[in-house]
Amino acid sequence: MFNDIGALELVTIVVLGILVFGPDKLPKVIQDVTGFIRKVRAFSDSAKQDIRSELGPDFKDFEFEDLNPKTFIRKQLTENEDLKEIRTSFDLRKELSDVSDAVKSSEAGAAPIPSATPGAASATPAVTGPDLLKKPAAPAPDERARFDADAT
Numbered sequence: 001m002f003n004d005i006g007a008l009e010l011v012t013i014v015v016l017g018i019l020v021f022g023p024d025k026l027p028k029v030i031q032d033v034t035g036f037i038r039k040v041r042a043f044s045d046s047a048k049q050d051i052r053s054e055l056g057p058d059f060k061d062f063e064f065e066d067l068n069p070k071t072f073i074r075k076q077l078t079e080n081e082d083l084k085e086i087r088t089s090f091d092l093r094k095e096l097s098d099v100s101d102a103v104k105s106s107e108a109g110a111a112p113i114p115s116a117t118p119g120a121a122s123a124t125p126a127v128t129g130p131d132l133l134k135k136p137a138a139p140a141p142d143e144r145a146r147f148d149a150d151a152t
Contacts (some may be wrong), residue, residue, distance in 0.1 A: 070126075
């Protein structure tokens with residue numbers, strides 16, 4: 001609960017407690033506060049046990065800390081055997097180096113396309129597939145789809 005309180009903060013709290021409550025009443029106030037914290041913890045633990053018993057045996061491994069999204073994702077990523085296998089088999093650096101080598105070899109090995117007339121070389125590079133940057137032409141009215149492609 002107080003994991004991030006340092007020595008300086010603790011000394012400051014003690015000095016303020018002595019100044020506010022006085023040295024005579026301070027031990028009684030500390031006992032009251034610790035008793036209240038114990039009651040809150042006991043109430044919280046009993047509420048957790050009631051919820052676990054109501055959920056039944058299917059949720060015997062249920063932890064309330066798993067409801068935190070960070071904890072849930074971390075648990076799913078570390079406990080899933082398929083994901084462990086994928087992470088160990090996938091080497092991002094190797095994949096990136098393979099892609100960069102392929103790009104470099106295709107740039108170095110790109111030759112001009114021979115034209116229809118023998119002996120003349122074309123200055124345009126080869127296009128192996130459709131140009132994905134170009135917007136497709138609108139179909140004829142009778143070829144149009146019966147639904148709006150943008151709405152789906």
